[in-house]
Amino acid sequence: MNVVVAGGGLIGLAVAWRTAQRGLSVTVVDDAPGSGASYAAAGMLAPVTEASYGEEALLRLCLESLHRYPDFVGEVSRAAGMDVGLRTAGTLVVGFDDDDMRALDALHAFQRELGLDVARLTGREARRREPSLTPRVRGGLHVVGDHSVDPRVLHRALLAAAAAAGVRLVNVRIESLRTDDGRATGLRLDDGAEVGGDVVVLALGAASGSLPGAPPLPVRPVKGQILRLRGAGGLLDGTVRALVRGRQVYLVPYGEDRLVVGATVEERGFDPAVTAGGVHDLLHDAIDVVPGVSELELTETLTRWRPGSADNAPLLGPSSLPGLVLATGHYRNGVLLTPVTADAVAELLTTGSLPPVAQPFSLDRFRR
Amino acid sequence: MNVVVAGGGLIGLAVAWRTAQRGLSVTVVDDAPGSGASYAAAGMLAPVTEASYGEEALLRLCLESLHRYPDFVGEVSRAAGMDVGLRTAGTLVVGFDDDDMRALDALHAFQRELGLDVARLTGREARRREPSLTPRVRGGLHVVGDHSVDPRVLHRALLAAAAAAGVRLVNVRIESLRTDDGRATGLRLDDGAEVGGDVVVLALGAASGSLPGAPPLPVRPVKGQILRLRGAGGLLDGTVRALVRGRQVYLVPYGEDRLVVGATVEERGFDPAVTAGGVHDLLHDAIDVVPGVSELELTETLTRWRPGSADNAPLLGPSSLPGLVLATGHYRNGVLLTPVTADAVAELLTTGSLPPVAQPFSLDRFRR
Numbered sequence: 001m002n003v004v005v006a007g008g009g010l011i012g013l014a015v016a017w018r019t020a021q022r023g024l025s026v027t028v029v030d031d032a033p034g035s036g037a038s039y040a041a042a043g044m045l046a047p048v049t050e051a052s053y054g055e056e057a058l059l060r061l062c063l064e065s066l067h068r069y070p071d072f073v074g075e076v077s078r079a080a081g082m083d084v085g086l087r088t089a090g091t092l093v094v095g096f097d098d099d100d101m102r103a104l105d106a107l108h109a110f111q112r113e114l115g116l117d118v119a120r121l122t123g124r125e126a127r128r129r130e131p132s133l134t135p136r137v138r139g140g141l142h143v144v145g146d147h148s149v150d151p152r153v154l155h156r157a158l159l160a161a162a163a164a165a166g167v168r169l170v171n172v173r174i175e176s177l178r179t180d181d182g183r184a185t186g187l188r189l190d191d192g193a194e195v196g197g198d199v200v201v202l203a204l205g206a207a208s209g210s211l212p213g214a215p216p217l218p219v220r221p222v223k224g225q226i227l228r229l230r231g232a233g234g235l236l237d238g239t240v241r242a243l244v245r246g247r248q249v250y251l252v253p254y255g256e257d258r259l260v261v262g263a264t265v266e267e268r269g270f271d272p273a274v275t276a277g278g279v280h281d282l283l284h285d286a287i288d289v290v291p292g293v294s295e296l297e298l299t300e301t302l303t304r305w306r307p308g309s310a311d312n313a314p315l316l317g318p319s320s321l322p323g324l325v326l327a328t329g330h331y332r333n334g335v336l337l338t339p340v341t342a343d344a345v346a347e348l349l350t351t352g353s354l355p356p357v358a359q360p361f362s363l364d365r366f367r368r
Numbered sequence: 369m370n371v372v373v374a375g376g377g378l379i380g381l382a383v384a385w386r387t388a389q390r391g392l393s394v395t396v397v398d399d400a401p402g403s404g405a406s407y408a409a410a411g412m413l414a415p416v417t418e419a420s421y422g423e424e425a426l427l428r429l430c431l432e433s434l435h436r437y438p439d440f441v442g443e444v445s446r447a448a449g450m451d452v453g454l455r456t457a458g459t460l461v462v463g464f465d466d467d468d469m470r471a472l473d474a475l476h477a478f479q480r481e482l483g484l485d486v487a488r489l490t491g492r493e494a495r496r497r498e499p500s501l502t503p504r505v506r507g508g509l510h511v512v513g514d515h516s517v518d519p520r521v522l523h524r525a526l527l528a529a530a531a532a533a534g535v536r537l538v539n540v541r542i543e544s545l546r547t548d549d550g551r552a553t554g555l556r557l558d559d560g561a562e563v564g565g566d567v568v569v570l571a572l573g574a575a576s577g578s579l580p581g582a583p584p585l586p587v588r589p590v591k592g593q594i595l596r597l598r599g600a601g602g603l604l605d606g607t608v609r610a611l612v613r614g615r616q617v618y619l620v621p622y623g624e625d626r627l628v629v630g631a632t633v634e635e636r637g638f639d640p641a642v643t644a645g646g647v648h649d650l651l652h653d654a655i656d657v658v659p660g661v662s663e664l665e666l667t668e669t670l671t672r673w674r675p676g677s678a679d680n681a682p683l684l685g686p687s688s689l690p691g692l693v694l695a696t697g698h699y700r701n702g703v704l705l706t707p708v709t710a711d712a713v714a715e716l717l718t719t720g721s722l723p724p725v726a727q728p729f730s731l732d733r734f735r736r
Contacts, residue, residue, distance in 0.1 A: 227644075229644055231641075273599075273665040274665060274666050274667075275662065275663060275664065275665060275666060276595075276597055276651050276654070276655065276661050276662055276663070276664045276665075276666050277651075277655065277661075277662030277663060279647065279651060279666050280648065280651035280652060280655060280662070283644050283645075283647060283648035283651070284648060284652065286644070287644065287645065287648060293644050293645075294643065294644055294645030294648070295643060295644070295645060296643065296644045297641040297642060297643055297644075298642050298643060298644050298647050298669065299642075301666065301669070
């Protein structure tokens with residue numbers, strides 16, 4: 001069977017790689033692979049957030065994907081001949097005022113219900129773990145099992161792993177979905193060429209809702225602004241997340257001396273602007289939590305768009321159009337959900353059905 | 369007489385143009401003309417600041433240069449065949465708390481002593497003039513005669529005007545000053561070539577103190593970080609300056625819809641970093657003064673270096689080395705002082721003496 005994957009971000013490449021490993025012939029089409037949300041993502045692998053209450057199925061999917069991450073990264077690294085690296089220092093969630101501490105306590109209770117390894121820390125203990133935290137920190141949670149990965153390095157490795165597994169990459173802009181007799185049969189490209197296949201996997205991230213020829217999908221762009229900084233060697237051991245006057249900010253160290261600070265969440269369609277207000281708020285909150293951030297070099301200010309769905313959960317599996325399979329709508333969890341998404345879609349393509357963990361995320365759920 | 373000008377920023381080009389107009393043969397050497405402080409400057413032409421007390425000679429020079437600006441811009445525009453444009457809306461200086469209002473009153477008294485046309489405004493009057501100001505503004509001064517210019521447009525025009533006047537531009541990196549028998553005789557270039565001349569004008573801005581072969585000069589780099597934003601059409605009519613908790617910030621509109629926000633003042637040598645703290649402080653203060661800045665697109669974050677001298681005033685005229693003439697050390701006033709500097713140095717080169725207004729700025733003053 002010939003599989004065509006529309007989109008060469010983390011999700012598209014991982015699906016292609018896993019599918020090729022199962023013996024199918026796979027072509028990925030993307031004019032700029034990895035330049036979308038994969039390029040901006042911080043790579044925080046921290047499934048349990050304040051938003052997790054009431055999203056138990058999504059939480060299970062996220063925890064399952066986190067569980068698969070070490071093996072996934074190891075396997076990709078070997079296949080690509082390069083070390084992707086997984087930072088395993090855990091996440092420190094910190095709070096400053098009474099409201100924050102109540103939120104931390106509630107989060108802690110929820111995490112213990114889930115059986116997660118979480119330590120409740122005093123302010124002093126939090127600062128012992130991350131000495132660069134402001135002295136104003138009142139307390140924290142250390143989520144031992146959370147990891148982080150550099151999405152750009154992972155993307156490079158997936159490109160190499162996919163190529164090694166025989167995946168063909170076509171670096172041309174997609175013009176539209178090709179359909180014949182009410183069935184997806186490939187992609188039409190901007191250069192006039194076509195790439196035909198028995199199945200098309202839609203992995204276009206925030207653009208998944210606007211592929212000409214495809215049925216309408218409940219996927220919209222959710223703008224995020226994010227910063228990258230240099231000179232952070234030794235500043236933080238692991239990811240720090242904080243609530244600053246109701247705004248969430250996260251600081252994710254990566255590489256030798258880099259730091260990601262993110263991210264705004266804005267409903268502005270595909271607005272590409274990096275705004276004064278967005279950059280200000282991120283810098284302000286990051287400096288508030290870790291004053292030493294002030295001295296770092298600001299090397300990148302980026303805007304990208306998350307693929308948001310109606311319920312913040314991904315769209316996995318069959319679409320309303322025969323031959324078109326969905327691997328999109330991952331919203332803020334694209335990096336985290338890459339391993340489980342790739343495995344689930346590869347299984348669907350080879351066996352005809354999604355594994356149980358992915359079944360709650362079919363498009364059907366919106367029809368009920 | 370052959371004149372070689374080291375440095376093709378605003379100062380170097382204006383000196384070259386004015387000197388060529390007087391019939392001398394002029395060559396400017398710069399591998400990247402206009403990429404230094406001229407590229408970052410906001411172009412505020414506002415001579416009277418809180419720092420002006422006790423710097424009467426510098427203030428006279430600045431006022432004289434401001435006085436010459438309209439004719440200078442008109443003449444450059446005609447010579448270049450392009451409209452440089454001079455924004456003549458004046459400067460609005462605003463204050464927020466009691467300390468600010470006392471500083472405004474003192475500044476106002478000083479400006480009236482100087483005979484400047486300055487209106488003392490209430491907060492309401494200030495907001496009537498610039499409705500996008502925060503309602504928290506307590507009062508202001510409107511300095512009618514202040515102007516602003518886009519330094520990048522002015523630089524482009526000076527390049528054309530200088531070329532039209534016969535100035536030769538050599539786009540090669542300068543290696544060192546050439547001297548023969550204790551006299552400057554030209555420049556050695558990175559490509560091995562030499563440019564010989566009877567006089568060398570040193571107009572290298574912050575790098576003026578580190579030209580190999582030249583005598584030591586009291587010029588050091590003073591780092592400035594500055595921001596440019598887009599989408600500001602209609603936001604401000606003219607320049608707004610404010611004190612925000614002891615930090616000065618200025619907002620200078622230019623072009624159709626652009627805004628410059630500046631600038632940090634840092635003693636860090638030639639440190640090129642755009643820092644989280646620098647960008648944060650500028651955005652914070654600008655948004656504090658004009659909340660609508662928050663919505664603008666942040667298009668550039670820049671670091672450049674001002675040529676600071678021991679007394680913040682320029683170095684004009686002869687150096688300790690025969691044949692080497694100084695046109696540097698302009699610190700924060702390079703754009704403003706361009707016309708008077710060009711006229712003064714051209715006069716020195718053709719008549720042998722500086723005009724009276726420039727005489728206090730010879731290197732001699734440090735020997736007394």
